[in-house]
Amino acid sequence: MSLRQIAELDLGLILEDSVTGFGYSIVLTDPSGKVRPFTGFSDDISQIIDPDTGEAVSGRLASVAIRTSSLYAAGLSLPVGVSDAGSKPWIVEFDDINGTACKFKVSQSNPDRALGLITLLLELYK
Amino acid sequence: MISTLIDKQDSFEIVRDQIGAILTTEIASQMSLATAAGKDPQDYKLRVYTERSNPWENFQDNPDDRSPLVNVWYDNSNFSPTKSNISERQASESIYNVDCYGYGLSRDDGASGHIPGDRDAAFEVQKALRLVRNILMSAEYTYLGLRGLVWQRWPQSVTVFQPQLDARQMQQIVGARLSLRVAFNEFSPQVEPVEIELISIDVIRKEDGQVVVEADYDYTAP
Numbered sequence A: 001m002s003l004r005q006i007a008e009l010d011l012g013l014i015l016e017d018s019v020t021g022f023g024y025s026i027v028l029t030d031p032s033g034k035v036r037p038f039t040g041f042s043d044d045i046s047q048i049i050d051p052d053t054g055e056a057v058s059g060r061l062a063s064v065a066i067r068t069s070s071l072y073a074a075g076l077s078l079p080v081g082v083s084d085a086g087s088k089p090w091i092v093e094f095d096d097i098n099g100t101a102c103k104f105k106v107s108q109s110n111p112d113r114a115l116g117l118i119t120l121l122l123e124l125y126k
Numbered sequence B: 001m002i003s004t005l006i007d008k009q010d011s012f013e014i015v016r017d018q019i020g021a022i023l024t025t026e027i028a029s030q031m032s033l034a035t036a037a038g039k040d041p042q043d044y045k046l047r048v049y050t051e052r053s054n055p056w057e058n059f060q061d062n063p064d065d066r067s068p069l070v071n072v073w074y075d076n077s078n079f080s081p082t083k084s085n086i087s088e089r090q091a092s093e094s095i096y097n098v099d100c101y102g103y104g105l106s107r108d109d110g111a112s113g114h115i116p117g118d119r120d121a122a123f124e125v126q127k128a129l130r131l132v133r134n135i136l137m138s139a140e141y142t143y144l145g146l147r148g149l150v151w152q153r154w155p156q157s158v159t160v161f162q163p164q165l166d167a168r169q170m171q172q173i174v175g176a177r178l179s180l181r182v183a184f185n186e187f188s189p190q191v192e193p194v195e196i197e198l199i200s201i202d203v204i205r206k207e208d209g210q211v212v213v214e215a216d217y218d219y220t221a222p
Helices: A001-017 A069-073 B010-038 B117-136
Strands: A026-029 A033-047 A059-067 A092-097 A101-112 A117-124 B046-049 B069-080 B089-104 B152-161 B172-187 B199-205 B211-217
Touching: A001 A033, A001 A059, A026 A059, A033 A069, A033 B089, A069 A117, A069 B152, A101 B117, A117 B069, B010 B046, B010 B069, B010 B089, B010 B172, B069 B152, B069 B172, B117 B152, B117 B172
Parallel strands: B046 B069
Antiparallel strands: A026 A033, A026 A092, A033 A059, A059 A117, A092 A101, A101 A117, B069 B089, B089 B172, B152 B172, B199 B211
């Protein structure tokens, strides 16, 4: 087994360990409506938005990181941001640490195809 | 020394407050008119502020009220010496920025698609610009309701700012600015006159047309 394949296995151990690691429950829905549960990393932190007026708007930055091999194994493709208003977007749902449910749309995907990791940047979805 | 307390608002402050007051009252009126016309009054709602600089926190946690924010702030003044006098009056052309913030939320359209939040934010801020410009440039406010003080208001420019590329926050926010140029006079304290000598004069036109001036002096012979 090559070092790269070992790194991908290690990625699985790091990302998907929800018992002793930082792995967290994430639910992904693709545009066709397929719903699949995953374990990965999720972030939801505050971040200032600069609208260029000289005055900031308080915002939040949310993202999830998922192992791509787990996506393929669940029968999904790599999520992408959907711009077409006539289509459903990829939906990501996870709870914050206090159990409050949050629902997001994938606005941008950053896949690392070398290591097998995809990071999804999210925006609020209702 | 200036002998009187400078206990007044300058014209630029009066105009700033007036712009905020006009927008607030007219938005309330537009919401009433929308209700009367069977339209959704929330589509006409703007939240108007003046001179605010703390970060806006209204859009942080997926709020129910997604109406745009408007912040009126005084930017600068240029004074024209040729239209002024050196003692009392300074003709001013001042810029007021009317900043608008639109919030967009991606959401299900109830059919086979969705409403994208980035487009929603742009449309919201452009709606706010539309309302603000129409109100301030309406014939009812040719002089911003301050006739005698203001003699011109003009939308110098409208700028819609692009969202930042280096960060993708979960809130979709677009900012825009209407720069409103307003011309008015500023006034400054004047010298209070001091009575030097009391003079009483009678001017009489006689029957033959002769004008006679008679002056009485309170005079004490040395």
